[in-house]
Amino acid sequence: MQPKTKAITAAVTGSALGVAGLAWLAMPATAGEAPQLPPVSAEELVQSVLTTKTPALNGTVDVENNLGLPVSSLPDGTSLDIDGARVLGDGAGNSKLSVEQGANERTVVRNGNTVWSYDSSDNTATKLTVPAEALQQQSGEFEVSDPATAATQLLAKVRESSTVTVEGTARVAGRAAYEMVLTPKPTERTLLREVRVAVDAEQRVPLRLAVMTYGTADPAFQVAFSDIAFAPQPASEFQFTPPQGAKVTEEQAPAQTPDREAAKDALTTTGDGWDTVVTGTFPAESLQPQQDGRGESVDPQALLAQFGKPVSGAFGTGYVITTKVVTALVTDDGRFAAGAVPEQVLIDALGAK
Known part of the structure; x- marks a missing residue:
């Protein structure tokens, strides 16, 4: 049975401040002849990924979800059956995420210290204002994730417990990329066999993240841009006006997060x-x-x-x-x-x- 292919994007995270998110899931690599690229060591590639700031971009993501999750029966009514998605960023922290689910669309927009979320299914919008101090302390909690962010965060977490190699090249979303492979060290007790990250040869930004398990050559899930353009984005893309008749809720995030320690305890x-x-x-x-x-x-x-x-x-x-x-x-x-x-x-x- 072929896994269902869908498009999905990621998430404004920040559970301590109540900003809901979606998780990136994945797609297969774009077919095409492997490009000829200059040799690069694994350590050099890792360092370039960890130190590169994601530039302004506009892209879409396709999903091949082979996890076997009972998504149609999630107790809160959430569905991972997502039909299309688009993500934009200006390279300076402002971002926009649009996700289509059938006739409905969910949108999350961050502009400076304001985060808007909108759900067309019930025509509701939430405006969250985040004080500058909170942004400085927890800037990562208010970013819209994408394959680049997801792969970079994963790389930072598991690199010390992994063997990292560079295994050839690939084309993803029409762009030349290096194939980086992270394999858990023998002391790690995990279901995962390896994680493969396709890194843009020019921008050094991850374009695809594939998670592999034992017993199969097919990814359990992958996440990748299906198309992407690294270019300045219009400022108007990061402005949000609620549609006519929308029910709008305004929230103020605290400058300090006293429940953060409670969350750590929980x-x-x-x-x-x-x-x-x-x-x-x-x-x-x-x-x-x-x-x-x-x-x-x-x-x-x-x-x-x-x-x-x-x-x-x-x-x-x-x-x-x-x-x-x-x-x-x-x-x-x-x-x-x-x-x-x-x-x-x-x-x-x-x-x-």
Whole structure:
């Protein structure tokens, strides 16, 4: 069965300030003869990616999602069935993301210290104003991600626990690129075999991110620009005016984020690099029957039983949900652990009840 190919973009992140995001998922490389490029060492390529600032750009992204996630049944009504996307940036922090889902469109625009998000499905818009101090402290939380940002952040996180090589060249979105491969070191306990990053030979910006697992030559997921232009973008692209009749909500982000420490306490990471595991606790009400965004009744416990495998151990009882790249364990008392790791790593991370 061929995996469904869709287009998707990424996200304004920033959970501490309540800015929702989408995650980049992927596409196959653009076909074409491999270009002839000057040799480059792995370390030189890594350093150039980590130190290069993404320039102004305008691009689209196509998605090949082969994760096997039950996206049609997410409890909050969210769907990853995305039909088209466009991302723009001015190279100075302003950005725009437009995502099509059927007849609906979601748009996120950042202009200076203002972030607009709009959903055409219910004609609602949110204007978030972020004080300058918060932008200086947490600038990354207000960026719109793209394949370049996603790959750079991943590279920074796993490079120390990886063997990095350069394996030939490729063409992605019509541009010449180096193929960089990150392989987990033998000490890493992970489901992933390798991550491949296609780096633009001229701009040194990642154009494609592909995640590979064991037992198959096909990526579990990839993310790439299907077309891209590195060029100045009109300032008008980063201006947003809510459509006629839209319900507008205005929010002010705090200059300081006092709940950041609380968030750190609520979410804990164990391990580093490839075998990082995130653990935490769901609010008690989140596991109770509720209505989703479409007004339909959803029972999270029933969904866990449907898609998960019952497990028990020192941590208590619960369910494990496994995809090609991620394993998640949710206990009956509301604790959870998740990572790109085998089930036993999650059990070890949860410890005793």
